[in-house]
Amino acid sequence: MKESLYTIPVNEGFEEGGECPFCNIKHKLEREAVDYMLGASYMEDDIRMETNKTGFCSKHYAEMYGKQNRLGVALMSDTHLQKVIDDLKELAPALKGEKKGIFSKKATSNPVTPYLNTLTNSCYICNKINNNFDRYFDTFFYMWKKDSDMEEKVKNSKGFCFEHFATLIEMAQKNLSGQKYDDFIDIVVPLEIENLVRLEGELAFFINKFDHRYKDEPWGTAKDALIRAMLKLGSVEVEDK
Ligand SMILES: [Zn+2]
Ligand SMILES: [Zn+2]
Structure with a gap:
């Protein structure tokens, strides 16, 4: 498009x-x-x-x-x-x-x-x-309907923060109807839950690293888990210092 x-x-x-x-x-x-x-x-x-x-x-x-x-x-x-x-x-x-x-x-x-x-x-x-942030959600749904790549992009994403997931569902109800709405929900809800579970696992590992028994375990992806969790929960961008 x-x-x-x-x-x-x-x-x-x-x-x-x-x-x-x-x-x-x-x-x-x-x-x-x-x-x-x-x-x-x-x-x-x-x-x-x-x-x-x-x-x-x-x-x-x-x-x-x-x-x-x-x-x-x-x-x-x-x-x-x-x-x-x-x-x-x-x-x-x-x-x-x-x-x-x-x-x-x-x-x-x-x-x-x-x-x-x-x-x-x-x-x-x-x-x-x-004042015009909703325009990005409208555009997202326009692209979802017109642009076949969008579904792939969503599926490859790590879900959404709570605030924007809430808006996404609300805007889906306005922008999609019938089967198209159900299809969208069938994609984004499992995606969101799967990514919350993934993030919770990373955060649990981050917490374990405070325990001396885990000190030699490699960090894997958990090093910035708290920063990412805060974005997921509170939409806040924290600088890693
Ligand atoms: Zn302000
Ligand atoms: Zn967000």
């Missing part, structure tokens, strides 16, 4: 191997987004207006700080902070607004907690990626 904006990353996600092809796609998008933020994009007014509103999640603050553009992170944090100060000044008086009676201590309104909760759960980079 014709390679496009979305089919290339899907193919690359599967070619990269590892515990989840969709995590491969997502982590690449995240790395690109962090680099993009710290390019000159933070000097563009429309982007800064957005980052002033949303800020970033803890993961992406940490990743941006890890890059060598402290000035960029400082500028974005500074104007974000200014916006939050203005918002808080506007919202805070309502905390002590009306009282029901002289003896009533019950606060009548609290716009501050919902505001801060929304703020701490919002992230410009996460939004940018999540």
Whole structure:
């Protein structure tokens, strides 16, 4: 099929191997987004207006700080902070607004907690990626239907992380019907379970290596089992240090 904006990353996600092809796609998008933020994009007014509103999640603050553009992170944090100060000044008086009676201590309104909760759960980079991440699943199913290689790629994969396996099943229900849906389930569910069993075995061996009786046993594939298990369970990319 014709390679496009979305089919290339899907193919690359599967070619990269590892515990989840969709995590491969997502982590690449995240790395690109962090680099993009710290390019000159933070000097563009429309982007800064957005980052002033949303800020970033803890993961992406940490990743941006890890890059060598402290000035960029400082500028974005500074104007974000200014916006939050203005918002808080506007919202805070309502905390002590009306009282029901002289003896009533019950606060009548609290716009501050919902505001801060929304703020701490919002992230410009996460939004940018999540807003069209479903497109990769749609593309995956388009390829599944049109591209005969896709089935082979799935069968050769090591299954999916929990988060993306959940999305995959949900998206399968939207994109496939009847026999095609059943066929898909008959492939991905045993594949996923088989790979969870395989990974659990590797992790059990990794644990055994802490026991002195196993110290001379060769590692085999278990050396990075914990890193791969964390990706499978929590979709998290951990650096091997
Ligand atoms: Zn994943
Ligand atoms: Zn984020």
